[in-house]
Amino acid sequence: MREKFLSFSTVGVPLDRVNVDTDAIIPARYLKTIKRTGLGEGLFFAWRYDMDGKERPDFPLNRPEYRGGEVLVAGENFGCGSSREHAVWALMDFGFRAVIAPSFSDIFHNNCMKNGMLPVTLSAAEVRSMIDALLAAPGGKVRVDLEGQTVTGPNGDIHAFGVASFAKTCLLEGLDEIALTLTSAAEIDRYERERKKATPWLFLDLPG
Structure with missing residues (x-):
């Protein structure tokens, strides 16, 4: 079980870039x-830090107005490149719970869903409007309502988004694929008992 994905309102963090690949999200x-913790420090490493390892003050994640924001709003084709699941882990370890963009890499999108992060696809015009508002007034709030499938931007505009029903249920209930399977543990145990009775030869321990 993982934390249930509930509606929340948070500071929106604008990343006004397109084709943000997974190597930019988390370097190789x-x-x-294989741990999912500690990766936040490497998130957008080449963009967040200079050659001396000091934070670049103009990068959104380093600006005090955006600190603590849990929604990243970015350009199209977010998460392209390699299939590294670490990209999602790094975003989540830093504190992000959702990414809003006009489009995502399919593998990145699936990795988000499997790990409890919500990828929200809106039109290019809607995302552009939201990024512009967050840049014009840093610290603006974005509300994400998964159950109602809406995002409310900093200007109060409400945007509807689509999400597969199965993925939505898993997020709302805090279930990954293993936890979802274990909800049927009683049925699985019953099936195994019945199979052992019906076909005992399949369960014999044969010499190695």
Whole structure:
């Protein structure tokens, strides 16, 4: 089980770039670990830090007005490039719960859903309007309502978005694929017992 995805309102963080690939999201040197924690420090590393390792003050994630924001609003084709799941882990470890963009890489989109992050696809015009508003008035709030499938921008504009019913249920209930399977544990146990009675030869321990 993981945390249920509930409606929330948060500071929106604008990333006014298109074709943000997974290598930009998390550099390859961070892929040595299979832990999902600690990756936030490497998020957008080349854009967040200069050659001396100091934060670039003009990058949105480093600006105090956007700190603590849990929704990233970016340009089209977000998450393109390699299929590294670490890209989603890094975004979540940093604190993001949703990414809004006009389009996503299919693999990145699926990785979001499998890990409990919501990828919201809106039209290019809607995203452009939201990014412009967040840049013009840093600290503006964005509300995400998964159950109602709407996003409310900093100007109060309400945008509807689509999401597959299965993925929506898993997010709302806080279920990953393993947890979802375990909700049927009683039925699985019953099936195994009945199979052992009906076909005991399938369950014999044969010499190695």
